[in-house]
Amino acid sequence: MSFVQSVKRCFINYKSFSGRASRSDYWFFYLFNIIVFNLISIIQGSLNQADSVFIALDILIMIFGIGIGITYLAVGVRRLHDVNRSGWWLLIAFTVIGILWLLYWLIKSGDPESNRFGENPTA
Template sequence: MKGIVLSYNESLKEGLISGNDGNRYSFFNTEWKESELPSRGQQVDFTVNALDQATSIYVIHSSNNFVNQSLEPDLTQNHEQLKQEENYGFFDWVMKCIKLENYVNFTGRARRAEYWYFQLFQLLISVVIGIIAGLSGIDKLSILANIISVALFLPSLAVYVRRLHDVNRSGWWILISFTIIGIIPLFIWLIRETDPKPNQWGSPAK
């Protein structure tokens, strides 16, 4: 398959390629088969593995015109999306997280409002169900709470990963939360403002 390099992060040794099929594929530097480092705009030929990652990547040529034409629709679409989000309220952000295109989307970016409003939404649901269960004494409400928790687990994890992407951190950093002390840097990243630069996960979310 052919495509163009959208970005490459030397510190993370990871990059992103836009394929001619319209999909984006992440890659690791170990799959880069050229002596020069990857750079935005290089036209490449590559294969795709079972994890939808680019492998065996070779440079065909670089063409700034090709890159600009390829990126223009993405930039326009992103600009229109950001304009719409200027008027978003609480439920708009919640709906964005649970819509089909974002329900299990671990590849994009999410600004602070999107992440924290969704966390607030989950908290409110838990509080409301807890109050109703306490006043009514209906034990079956706990089953409903568990079902809702399971249903919201994947979009919650997805927006968590996208929020980290928005501050230029890999979603795999979530794993440091298991060290307990790792919760501190994770919290700092989650409350940080959007990184204004494009990265391998796309254009800034704000």
């Protein structure tokens, strides 16, 4: 699946915490977030404006971040569903060892067959 298709599918399913998301969906959306937030930071850093402009930009970035955060959480839950794990496993990211274990699951290839969360998203 292409970068644009994966990001588009993540935004279409922005509030869906059910079903499965492929590795390409998750990692392309992750890359999209990095690119967007870096571009916003570069633009904000290059502006030579008054403090009120920076405050307005910070508010816009915060609103955008909340929207992206919800979408990112949903695609993370669906990605864990693809490896047959509950979305609640995202909470292990708050522990030192848990981050590595979660990263393993996010990188791992999904179940090739249907699982309790639905059909294979790449099929």
